[in-house]
Amino acid sequence: MRTTVNPTGVYFPFWTDAEAFPQVYDPDGDIDTVFMGTTTGVNRAGRYDLLAGLPFEVAVYGTADNDPCGIVRGYLRKREDISAVLGRSRVGITMSQRFADYAGHPTTIPASPTWGRLTFRAG
Numbered sequence: 001m002r003t004t005v006n007p008t009g010v011y012f013p014f015w016t017d018a019e020a021f022p023q024v025y026d027p028d029g030d031i032d033t034v035f036m037g038t039t040t041g042v043n044r045a046g047r048y049d050l051l052a053g054l055p056f057e058v059a060v061y062g063t064a065d066n067d068p069c070g071i072v073r074g075y076l077r078k079r080e081d082i083s084a085v086l087g088r089s090r091v092g093i094t095m096s097q098r099f100a101d102y103a104g105h106p107t108t109i110p111a112s113p114t115w116g117r118l119t120f121r122a123g
Contacts, residue, residue, distance in 0.1 A: 024087030032057040034089040036082065039064045039072075047095055058093070061085060 033056055039048035040063050051058045052069040061082075064072045076082045086092065 024083045026084075026087040029088040029090060031059045031085065031089040033059070033091045033093055034085060035060050035062070035093045035095075036076070036085075037062045037095070050095075051093070059085075059089070 035051055038044050052071055058071050060072045061076050
């Protein structure tokens with residue numbers, strides 16, 4: 001069970017923090033596309049099907065209720081493990097949630113439900 005609450009604000013994918021996750025490059029990288037995050041819960045369950053249905057290989061590092069397509073590679077806890085996986089990856093996918101889905105949540109900016117949705121991105 002999570003015991004801490006993130007401060008309210010606008011977030012970028014955690015792995016874009018150059019200090020916490022310095023750039024690591026593995027020229028023999030074996031992961032075409034990586035997604036780091038959860039695919040469980042009411043607001044995130046649809047992510048699994050979306051990722052599994054992409055027309056290229058995707059490795060998911062995070063949580064999943066089920067893994068019928070075999071794309072989940074586990075949950076990474078150590079920064080060095082996250083950096084190593086990202087260094088082996090050619091593309092990282094991030095997905096933002098619809099702001100309205102988090103209305104009333106303790107970490108949500110009160111006006112955020114009116115902001116709409118951030119779209120699917122790859123980077």
